[in-house]
Amino acid sequence: ERRYAKALYAYGPREENELSLEPDDVIEVLEGEDGGWCLGYLRGRIGLFPSNYV
Numbered sequence: 001e002r003r004y005a006k007a008l009y010a011y012g013p014r015e016e017n018e019l020s021l022e023p024d025d026v027i028e029v030l031e032g033e034d035g036g037w038c039l040g041y042l043r044g045r046i047g048l049f050p051s052n053y054v
Helices: none
Strands: 003-006 026-034 037-042 045-050
Touching: none
Parallel strands: none
Antiparallel strands: 003 026, 026 037, 037 045
16 A cells, blocks of 8 residues: 655755655655655655655
8 A cells, every 4th residue: 555645844865865845746655754754655756755845
């Protein structure tokens, strides 16, 4: 079962392995929270995003 999260805020990545988020982006969550970060899929990229932005 796929899980999705909606971005509440914009996030500019600080590392290459992070996703760039814009408000209302819908991210497919691949792995749940680990130390404040989730692994997700957005716009053809897989990367980390902060869990408190969704």
